[in-house]
Amino acid sequence: MKAKIAPTTRPAPAPMLVPVGRIEVPPTVVAHRFHREALANAMLAATREEESDRVVGTENTKRPELYGWGQNVGRHVDNTGFMYLVPLSLEHSVLYALHKGDFAEQMLRVGEVVRLWDFAPHWTEDRAPVVSAFVGSFDEPCDEHALQLLAGAVAALARGDYFGAPRVASGMQILLDDECFATADFESAAVTLIADAKRQRRFVIPCAQCNRPAHVLDHHWPYEWSLNACRDHRGNSAPLTSGQLAATTERIAA
Numbered sequence: 064m065k066a067k068i069a070p071t072t073r074p075a076p077a078p079m080l081v082p083v084g085r086i087e088v089p090p091t092v093v094a095h096r097f098h099r100e101a102l103a104n105a106m107l108a109a110t111r112e113e114e115s116d117r118v119v120g121t122e123n124t125k126r127p128e129l130y131g132w133g134q135n136v137g138r139h140v141d142n143t144g145f146m147y148l149v150p151l152s153l154e155h156s157v158l159y160a161l162h163k164g165d166f167a168e169q170m171l172r173v174g175e176v177v178r179l180w181d182f183a184p185h186w187t188e189d190r191a192p193v194v195s196a197f198v199g200s201f202d203e204p205c206d207e208h209a210l211q212l213l214a215g216a217v218a219a220l221a222r223g224d225y226f227g228a229p230r231v232a233s234g235m236q237i238l239l240d241d242e243c244f245a246t247a248d249f250e251s252a253a254v255t256l257i258a259d260a261k262r263q264r265r266f267v268i269p270c271a272q273c274n275r276p277a278h279v280l281d282h283h284w285p286y287e288w289s290l291n292a293c294r295d296h297r298g299n300s301a302p303l304t305s306g307q308l309a310a311t312t313e314r315i316a317a
């Protein structure tokens with residue numbers, strides 16, 4: 064008896080990989096602390112053995128985020144929809160997609176916005192880690208909307224804004240000494256500048272061991288506080304070991 068082979072993918076609803084516009088990326092963008100943070104994450108991702116683990120993950124909030132990848136991401140699918148990316152720093156990168164015999168290849172360039180339908184298997188070839196702004200994912204293409212969001216995000220980075228600038232997903236953020244987790248209601252916490260937390264009269268959540276601002280919260284916060292930790296006391300917690308953290312923090316703050 065012949066086994067039935069169920070189709071594993073659906074037809075692409077639009078071209079799976081296309082350039083959709085350009086955004087000017089001023090040189091100040093790469094000096095932004097959030098860009099440095101994303102680059103540190105991308106460099107760390109590049110050291111991962113598994114090729115599919117080399118992407119700095121996104122939260123897919125439909126708001127601009129920063130992300131990136133270590134070089135040569137293995138072929139994978141994300142199965143979320145249409146996403147947009149605009150590289151902010153790279154050396155030489157090509158993005159490939161292959162779906163039901165349909166092959167697409169896109170040379171990536173700083174400032175060139177690309178739309179990808181991420182149900183299509185895709186992979187990259189890169190000479191160096193890549194940092195990119197990202198927005199997604201959407202059920203339908205929405206090029207104008209995405210371009211507008213990404214242009215605003217790049218402008219915020221170029222101005223050096225802290226608030227309103229895109230950043231890597233929360234699990235990847237590497238807090239610097241002027242940042243903290245602050246809370247107003249002891250139920251939700253957000254990363255912000257210590258000065259801003261004080262201005263807003265929010266409570267700065269302390270390290271469980273030394274009372275300095277925590278750079279990592281207990282996974283069970285707000286119910287548990289015992290694993291709240293500052294940079295020195297966070298030990299080997301994900302995503303960075305303390306040694307990597309010290310090195311990347313210096314790199315970001317430099």
Ligand SMILES: [Zn+2]
Nearest residue numbers: 270273293296
């Ligand atoms: Zn501490």
